[in-house]
Amino acid sequence: MKTATKASTTDQGKQAILLESGTNELEIIEFQLRKQLPNGSEKISHYGINVAKVREVIRFPETTDYPNPQPHLVGVFSLRDSLIPLVDLAGWLGIPGVGEHDRKNVIVTDFNRMSNGFLVDGVSRIHRISWEEVESPSQFLESGEQDCVVAVVRREKRLIMILDFEKIISDINPELSMEKYNVKEDRKVIIDDRMTAKRQANTLLVVDDSAFIRKLIETTLRTAGYNVIAAKDGADAYEILTEFAMVAKEENLPVSDLVSMIISDVEMPRMDGLHLLKRLRSDAAYKTTPILMFSSIMSDDNRQKALSLGANDTMTKPEIGKLVNMVDGFLL
Structure with missing residues (x-):
């Protein structure tokens, strides 16, 4: 996937799904977060989000600081005449981040009648899969209403964790929850x-x-x-x-x-x-x-x-x- 994926790309993906009713299929965008380990090395973790929630993927935009921001809010940026908050996703997940912000990507989401940006280290590809391949988290992961992983997808030798973005947004902006x-x-x-x-x-x-x-x-x-x-x-x-x-x-x-x-x-x-x-x-x-x-x-x-x-x-x-x-x- 190109670093700056235009809205039309995800729109096509959405339409492909919308044309088929009740097929039990979805498309997910796989993205990565890099974690700084105590010994100085890095670990890459893989996450996913439903294409239907994604407006576009862009390079790190020019942001403006917001007064008295919520924790992990990087700032706000303008995109197509909309002001969009930018969330440091690694920070919210408690992952020690790696690298400068301006080398990262932003996933712009559009759901619950709101637009938000999520800072990630990289976006790799789109997977079309059956919901039957999407597993519920184990009892260890499914710790209750505070858990932020709603599903897991196995791909090759890696696990892709599907995050509960509604939970993340409600935590960052309780007024909208x-x-x-x-x-x-x-x-x-x-x-x-x-x-x-x-x-x-x-x-x-x-x-x-x-x-x-x-x-x-x-x-x-x-x-x-x-x-x-x-x-x-x-x-x-x-x-x-x-x-x-x-x-x-x-x-x-x-x-x-x-x-x-x-x-x-x-x-x-x-x-x-x-x-x-x-x-x-x-x-x-x-x-x-x-x-x-x-x-x-x-x-x-x-x-x-x-x-x-x-x-x-x-x-x-x-x-x-x-x-x-x-x-x-x-x-x-």
Whole structure:
């Protein structure tokens, strides 16, 4: 990959994926961070990000210092009439960096309706892979909602770690984080004995590979009164839902007695949300179950793709304040 990759390059990659619905495939950009070891030598670690989140890759830009900056914020820079914050990714990850900034690259991201720049040591190539090849982190790595690795890809003799960029951005700029939302303080959401009792009659399945995001969604829905069960990826969710369908059939019950609605992310290891959606809509038990796709990459194109596969609606992850009322609209 050239050091300065124009927006058209990633746009083509995005379109290639957007034209295929529910294929359980994605493209990732592999990049590197160099670590200074105590003995003076260097170690290269490999990371990845979904192409759908990348606007372009550029050389280190001219930056302006920002007053009273957040930790690991290098500064801000101007790109195509937009002011974009630049984050020292190695610094945020606690990796002792190597080399001068002006010899590095910047990955400019565009998701959750925000643009950000991430400083990296190098960008190597784009991989097109199946989500089945994307592994969940081991129990050692998956330490909970503070973990920043959501998946791992094996390529040749190296491991590529997929980072939770939503978690990174919310940590650096808490004002933009879904963590700030408190459903109890939202005057648009009714939480009284009558509404809580109605919500308690419904069980929701929340599917997200980010423990951080999953916890926020669960807390919001439970606080409003809903019963919530969680799955860490599409494959995990499909196993749970298959079991529910079997139990419902054996006991001659509607599957809605076991799960009322499904709220799913799109990007997930093993099975992505769109492939999960496609499989559920081909299963008689889940033909009419309300399914909401809740993703950071919910562009207009991805929204149309999700709706064409049978989703009832879509949301972008910063819009968690709309979640309870949207669920109420489907179930109550």
